[in-house]
Amino acid sequence: MIVSSLRSCAVAVAAWLLAAAGAAAQPAPIFVLNSLDASVSIIDPLSWKEVRRLPTGKEPHHLYLTPDEKSLIVANSLSDSLTFIDPRTAEIQRVVRGTLDPYQLRFSPDMKWFVTAANRLNHVDVYRWDGANLQLAARVPTGKTPSHIWIDTRSTTAYVSMQDSDELVAIDLATQALKWRVKTGPMPADVYGTADDRTLLVGLTGGDGVEVFDVSGSLPRPLRRIKTGDGAHAFRAAGDKRHVFVSNRVANTISKIDLHSLQVVESYPAPGGPDCIDVFAGGKMLMVTSRWARKLTVIDTDARKVVRQVAVGKSPHGVWTLDHAPR
Numbered sequence: 421m422i423v424s425s426l427r428s429c430a431v432a433v434a435a436w437l438l439a440a441a442g443a444a445a446q447p448a449p450i451f452v453l454n455s456l457d458a459s460v461s462i463i464d465p466l467s468w469k470e471v472r473r474l475p476t477g478k479e480p481h482h483l484y485l486t487p488d489e490k491s492l493i494v495a496n497s498l499s500d501s502l503t504f505i506d507p508r509t510a511e512i513q514r515v516v517r518g519t520l521d522p523y524q525l526r527f528s529p530d531m532k533w534f535v536t537a538a539n540r541l542n543h544v545d546v547y548r549w550d551g552a553n554l555q556l557a558a559r560v561p562t563g564k565t566p567s568h569i570w571i572d573t574r575s576t577t578a579y580v581s582m583q584d585s586d587e588l589v590a591i592d593l594a595t596q597a598l599k600w601r602v603k604t605g606p607m608p609a610d611v612y613g614t615a616d617d618r619t620l621l622v623g624l625t626g627g628d629g630v631e632v633f634d635v636s637g638s639l640p641r642p643l644r645r646i647k648t649g650d651g652a653h654a655f656r657a658a659g660d661k662r663h664v665f666v667s668n669r670v671a672n673t674i675s676k677i678d679l680h681s682l683q684v685v686e687s688y689p690a691p692g693g694p695d696c697i698d699v700f701a702g703g704k705m706l707m708v709t710s711r712w713a714r715k716l717t718v719i720d721t722d723a724r725k726v727v728r729q730v731a732v733g734k735s736p737h738g739v740w741t742l743d744h745a746p747r
Contacts, residue, residue: 448742449510450698451492452709452716453483454733460494461732462510463716465743468730474512477501481539482524483696483738487531492740495522497539507742516554520545524568528575533557533593535578537566544569544580546596558596563587568654570611570620579620579635581608588622588633588640602640605631612655612664614679619643621677623652623666630666632682648675648684656697656706659745667694667708674708674719688719689726696738699745709736 449471450463458480459473477496480503484493491513494503500520504513523539527549534547534554543561547554563582570579577599578591586606590599606626613620618636629648634641649668656665658676666675667690674694676686688706692713699706703721710717715729716739 448508450707450716450739450741451483451505451507451510452730452732452736453480453494453738454735455479455481455737456735457733458496459733460505461716461736463730463732465741468718468728470730470732472510473733474503474505474510476503477515481737483740484525484527485740485742487527487529489742493525495519495525495536497521497523507740519547519554520559523566526569526571526578528571528578528593529573530575532575533571533578535569535571535580535591535593537569537580539565539567539583542566544578544591546578546591546593560591560596560598562589562598563601567608568610570613572613572617573615574617579611579613581611581622583607583609583625586626588620590635590640600639602633602642605645609652610654610666612657615661619679621646621655621664621666623654625651625653625669627652628668628671630677644682646677646682646684648677649673649687653694654696656699657745657747659699659701659703659747661746665697665699665706667697669693669695669711674706676721686721686724688721688724690717690719691726692717695736698739698741700741701743701745703745707739707741709739711735711737 452461477499479498480496492505492507502516521538522536524537536545546557563585565584567581567583589601605624609623609625620633622631630646632643649671651670653669674688674690675684692710694708695711718728
């Protein structure tokens, strides 16, 4: 009987180890934010099917994977709340209420500061983060319709685009003081900074390209505009430390920019109003939310073509997965 019990235990342990190995090998789910459905679609990357939806607050607009990759945060602008989701299991971790109109969001790389842009209310909120809770440090009045945020690698400065006053502002995180503001082209949206913190790229959704600024000095200096396509909107690093993708929402394309030459080196078709982008590990496949087509579009960058589309909810906005190329 003892031998039989030992055998049973051994079988049970082996089964557990096999299950654990299988769980470890299981690719991470893909998350697509549906702004007008108040939900997140969970996509199985093996079957490429939506397996379920998670409810969020009203009118969620952006997803953000925390720098430690322990939580995926959904900003629910009309519910004044944040939904924290486990990026591996796709289970809701908690809901944080009382964040006023969080349209866009970003942690500083050192995770000491959390910043939200109140798109409707014309301010930026800077929070202190102690590893578990948010504490409002300051509410900073800005220009009209703050849109997207970028924080430098040193966790010292937040750069925020002003969609309706055509401006870019810089906020000192330690003092929460406005450092400077500069005029941009029409309807600035996403902001992307190079790894050396010297250069910022701003997508001009009201134009046909990307505006580039030198921010290495005390005041910003315009460098050039890169023509990418009508409705240049959202950025995503390619993962090779040299290139960045930008979605051109009106042109229905995605452009690849060389950060050394500041020129477009490749272009890909992206139907349906391409918006936010994520890139799989290896950098050969990218995903983009097709905002007007209610689909997630997958593009093979070697073949330069769409290889699949997955039906999701209304007005899909953000897309993220743990199985991503370096950001």
